[in-house]
Amino acid sequence: MAQVSHTPLPQQSRLWGKVSDGDFIDGYAVESLLSPREAADIGLTMPGWADALLRLRNTLVKPLGLKTESTDTGDGAIFPVEYEGADELILGTDDRHLNFRICLRQDAGRVHMATWVHRNNVLGRAYLMLVMPFHRLITRDAMRRIARAS
Template structure:
């Protein structure tokens, strides 16, 4: 399997226009020729344990009036698509407590994945602190699944 490394999102990503001082942004990359859409189709097909965490999150957050439903775009996306180009896909939404986007970007034979979060209030700050360990687990698992496919014969 190819090596997944913590790597900043390339500077020419559209996502950087959103980033403000104090925002959370992480980034990972793997050598891969996959398009952002193909990577999303692989990576966002969540394993059972991650689906269970999302269901728990939705159950717990519903009484607080936070968004809890998957995208209704009809394209199978877990989050609404904000931008889709040949080399970049940005998904995400704004909510009362925080705004977030996930970016998948193909750049020079490397597939990058980054998550950006802007906290809108103290609840958003507390929520991010609570879910961050789970975010890291899900993100790394997503990148492992993408890397596994990228390492296969069809991706070579």
């Protein structure tokens, strides 16, 4: 099975146009010939344990007025599509506490996944700090599933 490597998103990605000083951006890659859409369909389908964490998150943040819908379309969706091309798919949304995008990019036989976060306020900074350990687990698990499907 292909190794998940912690690596920057290729510079040609449209996502880099959003990144400002102080923003969070990470990047992972695996060897894979999957398209970005195929990789997203596999990687963003949450396993039971991650889905349970997302339900807990939604319960906890709903009183704060943060987005909690889990549909994949429309203005209220957690992962609406912002851009889709042959080599790249960018999903995400803006919320009161932070703006985030997930990018999947096919580049030279590798699928890259990056998450960008712009924190809008103190709540956004605290939220990102709390979810970061879970983010890393979920992202690496998603990349392993993409690698297995390749």
